[in-house]
Amino acid sequence: MSATKTVVTIDTSTIVSANIALSANGMTPTDAGVYQIAYSIVLDDDGSSGATRMRVDAYCELDATIIDQSYSGVYTRESS
Secondary structure (H helix, E strand, O other): OOOOOOOOOOOOOOOOOOOEEEEOOEEEEOOOOOOOOOOOOOOOOOOOOOOOEEEEEEOOEEOOEEOOOOOEEEEEEOOO
């Protein structure tokens, strides 16, 4: 892991909608409107010993600009 931004591919949907086109680069609404976007990111602990710590920040962007109120952050620590 690094402290640099990593793009997460959103190319699978559990709720099919004709109003959203999915691609490796993101999602494109096909009709004007207000949309709720929900996503989850799973981080797998490698199981190494010690107290591994990490901070994960996630957000959505529109044209390389962070969307207001899409930011989420969490701090996690593996038990030692």
